[in-house]
Amino acid sequence: MFHTLCLYIHIVSAVGSIGPLFSLIPIIKKMESAEVEQLSGLVQSFQSAITVVKHAGHVLVFSGIILVIISGWTWTTSWVVLTIAIMIGSIVFLARAFKPTLKTFATQEFQKELFIKKLRKATWQYIFILLIMLWLMVAKPVLW
Numbered sequence: 001m002f003h004t005l006c007l008y009i010h011i012v013s014a015v016g017s018i019g020p021l022f023s024l025i026p027i028i029k030k031m032e033s034a035e036v037e038q039l040s041g042l043v044q045s046f047q048s049a050i051t052v053v054k055h056a057g058h059v060l061v062f063s064g065i066i067l068v069i070i071s072g073w074t075w076t077t078s079w080v081v082l083t084i085a086i087m088i089g090s091i092v093f094l095a096r097a098f099k100p101t102l103k104t105f106a107t108q109e110f111q112k113e114l115f116i117k118k119l120r121k122a123t124w125q126y127i128f129i130l131l132i133m134l135w136l137m138v139a140k141p142v143l144w
Contacts, residue, residue, distance in 0.1 A: 002070065003067070003070055003071065006063050006066050006067050006070065007067060009059065009063045010060060010063040010064060010067055013056045013057075013059035013060040013063060014056075014060055014134060014137070015056075016052060016053075016055075016056030016059070016060075017053050017056035017057045017060050017130065018053075018127070018130045018131070018134065020049040020050075020052045020053050020056075021049070021053060021123060021126060021127045021130070022127070023049055024046060024049055024119075024123045025123065027042055027045055027046050027049070028046075028116060028119055028120050028123065030042055031043075031112075031115075031116050031119075032116055036112060039105070039112070040105075040106070043102065043105050046102070046119065047102060050094075050098055050102075053094075054094070061087070064083075064137075068080060077140075077142075078141065078142055078143035078144045079136045079137070079139070079140045079141055079142070079143070082136055082143070083133050083136045083137060086129060086132060086133050086136070087133060089129070090126070090129045090130065090133070093122075093125070093126065093129065094126065097118075097122035097125065097126060098119070098122055101115060101118045101119055101122065102119075
């Protein structure tokens with residue numbers, strides 16, 4: 001029962017850490033046609049989605065640790081090692097991809113087109129990274 005509950009929490013947190021990223025795509029699209037004065041609400045929505053992704057990621061990591069401990073998997077299993085390695089890289093990526101770009105909003109450094117371009121690129125890259133981790137957790141490939 002405990003394993004099933006942890007697995008359920010892990011799956012829901014995976015959805016919570018990937019799902020909001022897809023909501024960013026239409027937000028970015030709306031940013032293109034919005035006037036600079038209207039961007040504030042869209043940027044706040046973008047930041048809120050990133051916050052949800054971040055907190056769901058915390059739950060995902062914690063539930064993943066519990067699942068490895070209570071299951072038959074070991075920390076040296078190939079898909080576990082690769083997931084952890086990619087996860088560490090994604091944490092660094094998340095910090096560097098969105099925060100510096102979002103901080104430029106409403107400053108003298110702000111350039112709307114460059115701002116949108118960076119957010120779009122980072123969003124798709126992060127979706128790709130998280131989908132790789134999702135594949136590793138679902139497929140559990142034995143690579144060594």
